[in-house]
Amino acid sequence: MLCGDLVHKQVRTLNWNREEAAAQLRLLVSHNLINDDSRVSESRDPRLFTAWSADDTTVANLCNTPSLAGQVLKRESTDSGWQVVVFDAAGRPVWMTDGRGTVQSLSYDELGRQMSGSEQLSGGAVRVSWRGEYGDAGPENDGSQDNNLRGMCVAQYDDGGLQVVNSVALSGTVLSGSQQFLASAEAQPDWPEADSDRQALLEATKYTTIALSDALGAPLVQTDAMGHQLAWQYDVSGRICSQAVTPAGGSKQTLLESVTWSEAGQVLEEVAGNGVTTVYSYEPETQWLVTVTAQRTDNTVLQALGYGYDNTGNVLSVSDGTVASRYWRNQATDGVRMFSYDALYQLVNATGRENATNTVMPYASLPAMAQPDSSQYVNYTRTYLYDDSGNLQTLTHTGAGNFTRKMTTETTSSRSVQQNDGGAQSPDDVAGWFDSNGNLRQLQAGSPPSGSLTAQQDALEWGGSDNLQSVTLLSRSSTDMSQNDREVYQYSGSSRVRKQTRTLVNGGSGLWAVDEVRYLAGMELRRSWQETVSGSSVTPGAVTEELHVVTGQAGRAGIRVLHWETGMPDDIPANDQVRWSVDDNIGSLSLELDVEGQVISREEYYPFGGTAVWSARSEVEADYKVVRYSGKERDGTGLYYYGHRYYAPWLCRWVSADPASEVDGLNLFRMVRNNPVSFSDYRGMLKTGEDARREVAKNFIVEAHMAPIETVSENNSVILSFREAGKYTIEALQRDAAAKGHNILEKTIKPSSLSSAYGERANEMEEKAKSAGLIGMVGHWVDIGNGTKEIKGIWVHDTLTHEDTVFKLSMDNAESLKSFKMQVTATRCITMPWGAISARS
Template sequence: MKNIDPKLYQKTPTVSVYDNRGLIIRNIDFHRTTANGDPDTRITRHQYDIHGHLNQSIDPRLYEAKQTNNTIKPNFLWQYDLTGNPLCTESIDAGRTVTLNDIEGRPLLTVTATGVIQTRQYETSSLPGRLLSVAEQTPEEKTSRITERLIWAGNTEAEKDHNLAGQCVRHYDTAGVTRLESLSLTGTVLSQSSQLLIDTQEANWTGDNETVWQNMLADDIYTTLSTFDATGALLTQTDAKGNIQRLAYDVAGQLNGSWLTLKGQTEQVIIKSLTYSAAGQKLREEHGNDVITEYSYEPETQRLIGIKTRRPSDTKVLQDLRYEYDPVGNVISIRNDAEATRFWHNQKVMPENTYTYDSLYQLISATGREMANIGQQSHQFPSPALPSDNNTYTNYTRTYTYDRGGNLTKIQHSSPATQNNYTTNITVSNRSNRAVLSTLTEDPAQVDALFDAGGHQNTLISGQNLNWNTRGELQQVTLVKRDKGANDDREWYRYSGDGRRMLKINEQQASNNAQTQRVTYLPNLELRLTQNSTATTEDLQVITVGEAGRAQVRVLHWESGKPEDIDNNQLRYSYDNLIGSSQLELDSEGQIISEEEYYPYGGTALWAARNQTEASYKTIRYSGKERDATGLYYYGYRYYQPWIGRWLSSDPAGTIDGLNLYRMVRNNPVTLLDPDGLMPTIAERIAALKKNKVTDSAPSPANATNVAINIRPPVAPKPSLPKASTSSQPTTHPIGAANIKPTTSGSSIVAPLSPVGNKSTSEISLPESAQSSSSSTTSTNLQKKSFTLYRADNRSFEEMQSKFPEGFKAWTPLDTKMARQFASIFIGQKDTSNLPKETVKNISTWGAKPKLKDLSNYIKYTKDKSTVWVSTAINTEAGGQSSGAPLHKIDMDLYEFAIDGQKLNPLPEGRTKNMVPSLLLDTPQIETSSIIALNHGPVNDAEISFLTTIPLKNVKPHKR
């Protein structure tokens, strides 16, 4: 097997050292880059308080520095409140954050590292306790500003007619206002509109007069309409400009066709057909441009090994990517058999990339091909070859060097045929993991001065300053600094309350003529407007087809200002690689628009197009993300610098991906991807290849498609506990042992395998408890408790018997196995394989020891679709149904448990405190239960959310 020497991994186990409480106090890794070299022992040290809470972690690099300099601090220090929640988090990368919760455990006051005070207000105790507002105050401000206001629907007939009773119907946030106008009976969003703030206006929703707030908003209102089937699968979506997307599914609920109707035009097909394997993996798809893509998988591991894209009308294959892996799932070569081997300047140039790793699975060497005139990689983008010409490609080799903390410190590039040889040096702070390009400073002691207290970089390159808002989101980049200041070239951004980028404005000054390019981001639609000092020069709508199989389809529709050498309503099918990077663009006839290949950390190596105009309209590139004029990639939660392979700011999720808050995908960028800027995964790409039916579940901030009003309560990132080693040698275990796990026998979907997670420098990323994780409990005090519950539902009992004999299910149901898997994370068995994407995403924010309170907040403060909500109060209407809906009585006997220290503790007398959740099971163990539910809310008016189906045998009709 290529690029693999087994001797490299000999005597490089991962060792975990436990104290007498079963807590991991040392993680020991052995690093080696050559088979004959001596391994470097790297020890990550952890300390705990008397309660067993992790209160200190330090990586090998900083520990070594601390031996000669006592002023060096650990990577993280934590302090906890009396309930065990993080009270103060001090990070060398992200600064010091203090979070105070109220008596109900909800976040009340947060003081960020930059000194911003955030205060949240909730409803009074006599009401459900929902969030009402968020106020923020910077150190420079004398009073606070209310940056978010939430308006909740009442119980009027008009509101109930649209299923809005009890819903957040208006959310005024940092971008403007989102209005929820109609919900379906299943809780999916039928109609929603947004209205942005005036460009010069900052969010400040003070007072109670909404009329005053309206004066802060721009005139344009953007409305998105959707329809769904009875299962909650999206059928049609009409965007803010009247373009309609239509989707269809097979009997298994998997996507098998999609269509697009531009406003005022006839419908056109986007996906003609899709074929899946028995494991649910995509095998073949045919698009509206008659291009066919076929997938092949390794039989033993189900890893993707081939992607072939071709036209059926001729013999030419457009793309034929072949992947080869090492035994643990690292990609070691990618070959494009659709391309021919070329010869240039007496060298053989093959369409192949190879990759070499160290004993910690960090990429240390890569080879491939690049354009002969590419030059040194920087924030600037290379010009494409026009027309496409692959005769002037040359070979390159790149080597990567990392320090003992996992920081990329050097990129050496060599291209002998063109003498394009250079080294990119990165200067890392001697006190943190903050780092910058060495052209900014070569002194490690000066690096921290180039960041603010929260770990946000203040300078991109020399002369380009960065400004951040109160929430740690990039607000402005100064592209060109001029003496007068007001005429600086700049690009600035605006985000919604849940972190989605809603607006991008690029302002440039040239020859006494100001030009402004404005991009408004809406569900499946981008509005791109270009204006000069006197007129609008371009009005472009970019329609993104949300479900186009593997290809991301974008349609360019000009209202005005269309360039001459490009067709209006041009369809651009983008075909990507394993990590989602856009490599091939085809038009509606299957003809090549552009081709692009990338260096491992995201720079462009090859870039060819059939004309310059079409090339200029490609915005989605590396990892399927948008590249801005700054050269940065926008991922959702963070921005990424591809020329140095680092994030621009510290990880807002804390230690979810280890102690180094700037490291990109564990220094393994060919195998892993980061879907939103929080942590790496391989599951995201595989999930895209096994696409199931589409619902209105909230997408990640970088890829919003059908966004409901999303209320995400900010909480302090919890420390991820050190994880135990499960193997001393490379195995086929999945990354982190908590991301994807090999499917057990009997499962219908086989998950692909990925690199073993215990080979990662100073890593405590994917939490795994050091405590006992058995769900069994002693028989002491075990007895069932009788529950009488009520559910309002527009379906009569007779209709339930005839059409829904299985009982009440969630809109996005978990089967029994998945529900057991989900519940088991609260007792230390953190296996998220095959769970829904949004469920996994929320689990990842809960830290090493998720609590039932986390699940309760998730259900109450988000539009969760994976539970069935009922109440023990007969006057409570469940699920937003109208008062005239049939009421169903549910009787069942269940065991009730608290979870303390990740162990089930029986509660035979039930809960004694309001809003303190408990777990309900029909057997004493999670792994044998067929009914699993969360009991939360007031003690005498319990709110119960079922993870499993409510059997109809327990249901009877009830008269009001």
């Protein structure tokens, strides 16, 4: 129930909750304090509202201090700390600081485009962390116009190295781009002014990707940096209908043979290149996924998932018809999982099967692998208890190993840590486990953190933009991190581009084993080698294994092509091994299949992520499965990387606060509002799911645009608000509001909306919208009388103020449209820094 004031501002939200139908309902009140300018100045969740009602000195979850122009000048969150943003006269952010003492600043050119960004950590020196160059900076005959680079950001120097755009199609698709990595995997660069000085910080190798696209910008052929080629074909609606790969020096292999779609835009049938046919069925009225059946050409059924729902779309059961009843130590197990929820639709009970060898394991460990025909399974039950802020308080597990995991939550925030004999025992002890911005400082509950953690066991080190920089895996020195086993990361924008794991082999000789992953366009470059370190001298040895993993989506199925340049294990059947995956409703990889449709591995998951069932035909092949729960990569730390932050499945929560702030509620650590069976999180910012995606696609976005939009978002971290994950859309859907025509929503710019608004001028406006790159974006439509509306701006999302705002423009002013294209759509090509109005999905 929503309660508003006289100007329709939401003051209170009333919810009633209980865990069981027979239990007493209890009232939960969320509260907003409205200031004299009708702006929300304070927000409290039910837990802090109850405390505030008894003691009015209790802090709010969120406090906003606006500037005279109405922008958020300072925000104070009990979860993510405080941040201050200073804007210039044009409303652009120019200076920022936060509770950690980090200071960041941005500079712009005369056209308002970002030119550089600097960062200063608390007590440290100022460094230039980002520089950008634009295609119109050189002479007219430099080739930039022929390659459509005028106004585009063509070179980006950041904490991940250098990204360059060489050529762009008229549609905006990048046809050629290259990437250079930093010379050091653990460096924080300070980019100098001169290009020659910048090159000294980079490796000499350039990784270049080239592409061919159609007139609409859809890729037809892509050749990655190592020479592997992907090719696509499309149907008349612009949907992918087939896909193939040609590994470097190898022969062409079909990845996707065909796809059949429903009238509602849902995949009905996919035929993979290995002959396996996957059939999907949906509930006719709601379009909820009902069954997923994967079958080989010999009619062997590999997976037959069936989903049961309650009336609101929460998954109540998942069954796999291919799992026969099995018996182990007087227990019968089958392929049925059951779930129940409280009145807020938070998961409170789950049952299923697990490997009989599953016990209470270290957080970074997977359970012992079983053979595919094993009968050694037992039943499990998990129960979950939450506080009124949605923080998990207790997880109780009964099964192969019985345990209860308790969490301790800070009184005035949603910061929580696992409780054990050496960990936080009271809410007052929790604060030391987090830094001022809400970043967890240590993975494993144990001795309470103190001082600098960079050299302590399981310590997490965070960069100035709240990106995880390193995790200490094994501590040998309390003063010198270079002596410790560790996993380190580098990023370009909000995308990880490099991961390196360093393990000491021989301390006497300084011999280290190094495993590295470089994330390139459409592929992963994985290498292993040993190197000898003596002081500042590093002597690398020969690469013992080099693996190229060509990645992609073939319909719903994820594809990974494993191509070894050197060091291919003996137990791998053949080089250029293609692995097709069959996923579930939230994208978790349950089956891996080979070129003959044989099962490589099978995995089932507990709610919130841990592995319940794990079997494979070969331990060696199993070692190369890295994408697991929710379709995300699992690191050696046990954390899952989602793009904007990391997730700890054993804690059932994120290890840092939501970078999108309160778009998914006041609890910035909660995973998909504690409903992980029905929903997933695409990039680590807010919950999504088939329901949300389908509704928004139907009401706001042409269906054929969905795949390109998601690709742009994932690969380039752009932020133009397409409303797939827009704040207002998701909130409206959560309140069961009709998305189309809702009074706080605005329509996507597309031919039908332009036709209804502009009548005889519709064709003219459509051409202008296409030229400016407006098609598919959310327009700000203004009523000009007689029920007629015109576009007066574009809704964009500002990652600094964490607010949706309008980028004003005029459809009849060529300079206005040109300005929009140069300042906003140009940033689609490559990632811009932490500031900027860009485009978020």
